Amino acid sequence: xxxxxxxxxxSILMLLAFVWGSSFILMxxxxxxxxxxxxxxxxxxxxxxxxxxxxxxxxxNLKKKDLKALLIAGFIGSFIPAFLFTKAQTRIxxxxxxMLNSLTPVFxxxxxxxxxxxxxxxxxxxxxxxxxxxxxxxxxxxxDISISNINSYAFFIVLAxxxxxxxxxxxxxxxxHLSGVQITALSFFFTGPVAIAYFFTTDFQxxxxxxxxxxxxxxxxxxxxxxxxxxxxxxxxxxxxTSAVFASSVTYIIPIFAIAWGxxxxxxxxxxxxxxxxxxxxxxxxxxxxx
Numbered sequence: 004x005x006x007x008x009x010x011x012x013x014s015i016l017m018l019l020a021f022v023w024g025s026s027f028i029l030m031x032x033x034x035x036x037x038x039x040x041x042x043x044x045x046x047x048x049x050x051x052x053x054x055x056x057x058x059x060x061x062x063x064n065l066k067k068k069d070l071k072a073l074l075i076a077g078f079i080g081s082f083i084p085a086f087l088f089t090k091a092q093t094r095i096x097x098x099x100x101x102m103l104n105s106l107t108p109v110f111x112x113x114x115x116x117x118x119x120x121x122x123x124x125x126x127x128x129x130x131x132x133x134x135x136x137x138x139x140x141x142x143x144x145x146x147d148i149s150i151s152n153i154n155s156y157a158f159f160i161v162l163a164x165x166x167x168x169x170x171x172x173x174x175x176x177x178x179x180h181l182s183g184v185q186i187t188a189l190s191f192f193f194t195g196p197v198a199i200a201y202f203f204t205t206d207f208q209x210x211x212x213x214x215x216x217x218x219x220x221x222x223x224x225x226x227x228x229x230x231x232x233x234x235x236x237x238x239x240x241x242x243x244x245t246s247a248v249f250a251s252s253v254t255y256i257i258p259i260f261a262i263a264w265g266x267x268x269x270x271x272x273x274x275x276x277x278x279x280x281x282x283x284x285x286x287x288x289x290x291x292x293x294x
Contacts, residue, residue, distance in 0.1 A: 006244045015241050016287070019234055019253045023104075024260025026230035027097035028268070030089055032222040036213040039089040042223055044202040046085050049227025050235075051195020057188035058195075064185050072177040077190030080170030081235060082198065084163035091159035097268075101261025103160040104254050105138030105283075108290075110168035111251040119172050127248055130289030134255040137282030140275065168251070174239055175247040183240025187232070252290045255283045 005011045033042045051058075065073075092100055108131050112123065178186050210216050242250045259280050 006240065012241065012245055012249070015237055016249075016253050017256065019237055019241070020256035021260050022230055022234045023253065024101055024257040025264060026226055027088075027092065027101045027261050028264040029222045029226040029230060030092050030100075031097045033219050033226065034089065034092060036210050036216040036219040037223065038205070039093050040086065041202060041205050041207070041210070042089040043085040044198040044205075045220070045223040046089075046227040046231055047082055047191075047194055047198035048202060049224045050081075050231035051191040051198065053228045053232045054188045054191045055195070057184055058192035061185045061188050062192070064181065065189055069178065069181065069189075072173050073186070073190045074193060075173045076170055076178065076186060076239075077192075077194040079166045080174075080190065081231065082194040084166045085231070087159040087163040087166070091156045091163075094156035095160075096265070098258075098261045098265035099157075100160055102138055102258040103157055104164060104257055105134065106161060107164040107167045107171075107254040108248060108251040109135055110165050111171050111247055114165075114168045115172050115247055119176050123248060126289045126292055127246075130252070130286040130292075131248065132286070133289065134252060134283050134286030137279045137286060138255065138258060140279035140282065164254075167254075171242060171247045171251050174242045175250075178239075179243050183236050183238070183243060186239040187235045191232070191235075246290075249290050252287050255287050259283070 030042060030046075033045070037045065088100065112128075112131055116123070174186060181189075213219070238250065238253070262276060
C-alpha cells in the first residue's frame with residue numbers, strides 16, 4: 004500500500020507543506036476585502052460544503068465513542084485556528100505567519116509527552132530541535148524578517164499551533180480506526196454549519212463595495228477547498244500511517260514555501276534563509292528515519 008511507503012509519506016508531506024505554505028498568502032489576499040472573522044468563516048464554510056457529500060456518506064460510521072474526538076478534530080484542529088490565523092494576519096505579514104507555524108511540532112511533542120505518554124526516539128527529538136532552530140533562524144535572519152517584528156498578534160499563531168498539537172495527538176491516539184476521509188468529513192460536518200451561520204450575521208453588504216472583492220472571495224474559496232478540506236484529508240490519513248511528530252513536521256517545511264511566496268511579493272531572501280531551510284530539512288529527515 005502506497006501510504007505505508009516512506010517515499011510516498013514524504014511526498015505527501017511536501018505536498019501539504021506547499022499547500023499550507025501557500026495558505027498564508029491566500030489569507031492575505033482574502034483579507035483585502037473581508038475582515039478576519041468573515042475570512043475564517045468563509046474558509047471553514049467552503050471546506051465543509053466541499054466535504055458535505057463525504058460527510059453524508061460517512062454519517063453511518065459516526066459512533067458515540069468517537070464524538071468527542073471528532074469535535075476536537077473539527078473545532079480545535081480547524082475551526083479555532085482558522086480564526087486565530089486570520090486575526091493574526093491583520094497585523095503581521097504572511098511569511099512570518101508561516102514561520103511561526105513551525106512551533107507546532109514542539110507543542111505536539113510536549114502534548115504527547117504530558118497527556119498521552121507517547122514514546123519518542125532520540126533521533127526524533129534531535130530532529131525536532133534542529134527543525135525548531137532552523138525555524139527560529141528563519142525568523143531572525145534577513146533585513147525584513149526579525150524577532151522585533153513580532154507583536155502581540157503573533158501569540159494568536161502560537162495558540163493556533165497548540166490547537167494543532169492537541170488535534171494531531173487526538174487523531175493519532177483515538178481515531179486511527181477511521182480513515183482520513185471519515186475523520187475530516189465527519190469533523191467538518193459539525194464545524195461547517197456553525198461557520199456558515201456566523202458568516203450571515205456579519206456585514207457582507209459592505210464587502211461588495213470593495214474593489215476586486217470577487218477575486219478575494221475566490222482566494223478564500225481556494226483556501227477552504229484546497230488549503231483546508233483536501234489538505235486535512237491528506238493530513239489525517241498521513242497521521243494514521245506515521246507518527247504524530249512526523250506528521251506535524253510538515254510545519255518545518257511550510258516556511259520554505261511561505262518565503263517563496265514572499266519573494267514573489269518583493270521580500271528579500273538571503274543566504275541565511277537558505278542555510279536555515281537546510282537545517283529544517285535535516286530535522287525532517289531525522290524525524291522520519293527508521294533506525
